[in-house]
Amino acid sequence: MPFFGFKGGIHPDYNKSSTSGKPTETLPVRVGDKFYLPLSQHIGAPAKPVAAKNQQVKTGELVAEAGGFISAAIHSPVNGKIVSISHVVHPMAGRMEGIVIEADETNDNYEPVSDEGSFQQIIQRAGITGMGGATFPTHVKLSPPKEVDTLLINGAECEPYLTCDHRIMLEEPLKVIKGAVLIKEKLNIKNLIIGIEKNKPDAIQLFKRYGREYGFELVPLYVKYPQGGEKQLIKSCLNRVVPEGKLPVEVGVIVHNVGTAAAVYEAFYERKPLFERIVTVTGAVVTPKNLRVRMGTPILSLIEACGGFLGVPKKIVMGGPMMGMAVTSVETPVMKGTSGIVVYREEDMPDLTKYPCIRCGRCVDACPMLLVPSIMDRFVKREMYEELEQHHVLNCIECGCCSYVCPSRRTLVGGFKTSKRHIMQIIKERGAKNA
Amino acid sequence: MPDRKFLVTFSPHDRHPETTNKVMMTVIIAMLPIIANSIWYYGYYAVKGYVLTALFCVGFEYLFDKISGRPIAIKDNSALLTGLLLAMNMPAAAPWWTMLVGSFVAIVVSKQVYGGLGQNPFNPALVARVFLLIAWPVEMTSWVRPSPVIHGFLFDTVSSATPLGTLKSDLIAHGHVVTANLATYTDQLIGNVSGCMGGDGAIFVLIGGLFMMNRKIISWHIPVSFLGTLFVFTGIIWLINPQRTIDPFLHIISGGAMLAAFFMATDYVTSPVIKRAQIVFGIGCGLIAGVIRIYGSYPEGTGFAVLIMNAFVPLLDKYMRPLSFGEVKK
Incomplete structure (x- = not known):
């Protein structure tokens, strides 16, 4: 398989070595632990609670059903009692409605999801969303409106620090592969490609062995961020360009993360709903680890399981350093899309002294979507949304390459994120006016 | 649960180590061979030129920031860079006051009045050079024959x-x-x-x-x-x-x-x-x-x-x- 690559991108310090060689440990559930389940852990409508306060629930039991087609069900991560249905901490929204469950018994059994209905319905019932961070409900992606000829499994893990996908590929390669083959067969897709970045040679070596047996092509990917961005990965592996504003289906491709493939395998063959995941806990903690954690576990428990903070923590990031969210509180729970926890001390923080934009053009060269961030930033400051729309700000994938390379430390991607929201609102209003 | 206040910023949380002041300093380092060469051939006159333009440019940057109530921006090294570039664009024996006027034109007229670093449409050092060339054509075209420093640091100028x-x-x-x-x-x-x-x-x-x-x-x-x-x-x-x-x-x-x-x-x-x-x-x-x-x-x-x-x-x-x-x- 030839490798085509994409323009732009950056080479940050990957910092993966402190956890990449460490086997995943399971974080044990203790009686009395509380689990916080926000109703919106995914893209789309929030889930609707179907359990009541003080109700006893079992691990894997449905506690909130999908709030629509683009939504995902939520299951209890433990055997326990619902102590409240009110507000829980959420990294994006501050606080939002959620269910709190207190564990009263510890075991590894779970309530299996029913195997009635179609493949997509089973996946939907298991509450699976993309495990890479974007958390798009998986059953939606598995119901393509067009013919798909290629299933691309994303093992790039291009975010610095994170190693959870790497560990899944090493520890449960057959779950990943069989999950991918399952999707391929259920959707009658012709080609299966698994892409892994070359900085994981052990995973590439391992997957090579299974290539012929399971009928997939392995593409070792050039190490560059954001190689694992959906559109970049499709360009790199297939040389197809997803048109602006369109989904990968447009060019006959669907992309799933390796973690998602493994979750699909577990949902279909083991009837296991999504109530736990692997999280890389790294940065300024005493012993960085890869942990298998139940959903809803407050991140403080993860940090304590890693021996606590190393020094005085200044910033805690949920996800990777490039696209992750800084959280305000250690009460923030692990959610379906939580791939990592990265702790920064004051001394780990980059020099953030701001200067005026000197038009050096580094952001223009780094943008994998071929935008012109330095010019667009001027429009952001003046709130010139029409100009921004003409400069295709909606095509921005928010990867953060522009801000990463900016020597003047401008808030480039941050401005584009907020502007995108404004523009979406303007487009909505425009539509309403015309209707 | 102990709750601390953590810093919340937009992603990305890591940055490339290159910063604007370091970029400017690297350009200044890149100019060292040129500066050394001009000192070799013009001795005292070169040293005087570089020192004066650098001082004047940084000084005007400081003064303008101070008067206009802006944060003092001399730490970004851009004024120093402009000063050195201006000297490179002048004859070795140009009088000190042309350097003063040139620095004023470079820093104040062609940079600060547009809004400071990053806002100027024209290269400040070149605007200053062209201004001086048109305003004082004689002083700006009084070229000096180079004389290697081994023949004397301060030498009598011979026009050429x-x-x-x-x-x-x-x-x-x-x-x-x-x-x-x-x-x-x-x-x-x-x-x-x-x-x-x-x-x-x-x-x-x-x-x-x-x-x-x-x-x-x-x-x-x-x-x-x-x-x-x-x-x-x-x-x-x-x-x-x-x-x-x-x-x-x-x-x-x-x-x-x-x-x-x-x-x-x-x-x-x-x-x-x-x-x-x-x-x-x-x-x-x-x-x-x-x-x-x-x-x-x-x-x-x-x-x-x-x-x-x-x-x-x-x-x-x-x-x-x-x-x-x-x-x-x-």
């Missing part, structure tokens, strides 16, 4: 025309190139000719330029398209009639071509941010410089060329914007 100046007057007087009056390649390359402090000594400018490329401060686009166009354009004229001008190799190592291509035209603020626009920008610079040298009344035109192309930067950036990923052309 620049090679390009000699060429121009020969063409006017005799109607053709007088080969005997041309500077040798070696003298041009090492800077043993009279001229601006930083312009001559092509080899040292090249070392600085390659250093900046190596440190990824500049890319090849502007210098190569600039010098390439100047080479090709003057080469064509020379091939048609060798009596009309000097050979293209001598052209790109003479005067301020090298300095302009590597240090002036590549100024971030006043050059395009889009790579293919940078190539057009460089071609424009090379072409205008060549036209002025051969057909203009000034012997040297690289400064004017860069300033003229500076004016086109917003247009180039606007109309040469690449299609974004997956963008469908309307």
Whole structure:
């Protein structure tokens, strides 16, 4: 398989070595632990609670059903009692409605999801969303409106620090592969490609062995961020360009993360709903680890399981350093899309002294979507949304390459994120006016 | 549960170690061979020139920030850089007050009044040079014959025309190139000719330029398209009639071509941010410089060329914007 690559991108310090060689440990559930389940852990409508306060629930039991087609069900991560249905901490929204469950018994059994209905319905019932961070409900992606000829499994893990996908590929390669083959067969897709970045040679070596047996092509990917961005990965592996504003289906491709493939395998063959995941806990903690954690576990428990903070923590990031969210509180729970926890001390923080934009053009060269961030930033400051729309700000994938390379430390991607929201609102209003 | 306040910022949370003040410092380091070379040939006059322009430029930056109530921006090193570049664009023995006025024009008139760093449309050092050249043509064209520092740090100046100046007057007087009056390649390359402090000594400018490329401060686009166009354009004229001008190799190592291509035209603020626009920008610079040298009344035109192309930067950036990923052309 030839490798085509994409323009732009950056080479940050990957910092993966402190956890990449460490086997995943399971974080044990203790009686009395509380689990916080926000109703919106995914893209789309929030889930609707179907359990009541003080109700006893079992691990894997449905506690909130999908709030629509683009939504995902939520299951209890433990055997326990619902102590409240009110507000829980959420990294994006501050606080939002959620269910709190207190564990009263510890075991590894779970309530299996029913195997009635179609493949997509089973996946939907298991509450699976993309495990890479974007958390798009998986059953939606598995119901393509067009013919798909290629299933691309994303093992790039291009975010610095994170190693959870790497560990899944090493520890449960057959779950990943069989999950991918399952999707391929259920959707009658012709080609299966698994892409892994070359900085994981052990995973590439391992997957090579299974290539012929399971009928997939392995593409070792050039190490560059954001190689694992959906559109970049499709360009790199297939040389197809997803048109602006369109989904990968447009060019006959669907992309799933390796973690998602493994979750699909577990949902279909083991009837296991999504109530736990692997999280890389790294940065300024005493012993960085890869942990298998139940959903809803407050991140403080993860940090304590890693021996606590190393020094005085200044910033805690949920996800990777490039696209992750800084959280305000250690009460923030692990959610379906939580791939990592990265702790920064004051001394780990980059020099953030701001200067005026000197038009050096580094952001223009780094943008994998071929935008012109330095010019667009001027429009952001003046709130010139029409100009921004003409400069295709909606095509921005928010990867953060522009801000990463900016020597003047401008808030480039941050401005584009907020502007995108404004523009979406303007487009909505425009539509309403015309209707 | 102990709850601490944590810092919340937009992603990304890691940054490339390069910062604006470091970028400026790297450019200054890249200029050290040129500065050393001018001190070698102009001794006391070079030291005086660099020190005065640097002090004046940083001083005006400080004063303007202070008076206008802006944060003091001298730590970004850009004023120091402008000062050194201005000195490189002046004759070694220019009087101190031209340096004072030049620094004022560079920092206040052509940078600060537009809003400071990053806002100026024209290269500050070049605006100052052109202003001085037009306002005080005698002082700005009183060239000094170089005298290696081993013959004395402070020496008596002997006035001497620049090679390009000699060429121009020969063409006017005799109607053709007088080969005997041309500077040798070696003298041009090492800077043993009279001229601006930083312009001559092509080899040292090249070392600085390659250093900046190596440190990824500049890319090849502007210098190569600039010098390439100047080479090709003057080469064509020379091939048609060798009596009309000097050979293209001598052209790109003479005067301020090298300095302009590597240090002036590549100024971030006043050059395009889009790579293919940078190539057009460089071609424009090379072409205008060549036209002025051969057909203009000034012997040297690289400064004017860069300033003229500076004016086109917003247009180039606007109309040469690449299609974004997956963008469908309307």
